[in-house]
Amino acid sequence: MSDQTSADQTEEKLADMKIENGGPPAAESPKCQTPQPPANGTNATVTFEENFKIFAKFGDPKSDGKQITLSNSDKWMKQAKVIDGKKVTTTDTGIYFKKLKSQKVGIVDYNKFLDDLAKAKKVGVEEIKAKMAGCGPPGHHGVGAVKATSTVERLTDTSKYTGSHKQRFDETGKGKGMTGRKDLPDTSGYVQGFNKKN
Secondary structure (H helix, E strand, O other): HHHHHHHHHOOOOOOHHHOOOOOOOOOOOOOOOOOOOOOEEEEEHHHHHHHHHHHOOOOOOOOOOEEEEEEHHHHHHHOOOOOOOOOOOOOOOEEEEEEEOOEEOOOOHHHHHHHHHHHHOOOOOHHHHHHOOOOOOOOOOOOOOOOOOHHHHHOOHHHOOOHHOOEEEEOOOOOOOHHHHOOOOOOOOOOOOOOOOO
């Protein structure tokens, strides 16, 4: 019995020391609480209104996110796959956005725009909003490096240019600038066509 009591006392002393040193007792070790991103790479907690602000600010550093343009709206709808080119097109969005008679609209007018678009295209407005809320932040889908295909090489080879285009480049292929594009008048004589210059 005395061995068990001394072992219990030793464990208590160790637990007390760990608490005094700032660490938790061994039985209560903290679990890792780092948030894991969703599997599809989008943030599932972003609401429609938050995404509205993000896309309203996209590409405009002076914007406060309270009003969105047609261009940013179309980018958002394309990313959310609302604009698919078949059922909903950029022409459709342009028509219904222009009915609001403003270049930029707030969230209230934007909801009216989505209602009109959904009714005209026979799509549920909640379905559109769900897609737009779940598409994530604006993505940059930039073009990579241009491959030097035979067509590109042929079109950019200045040695094969003919006619007036040939005069725009020197022997090395470097552009001559304004001298290669315009016939600049010779202002060295006092009248046009004067041939006897010094």
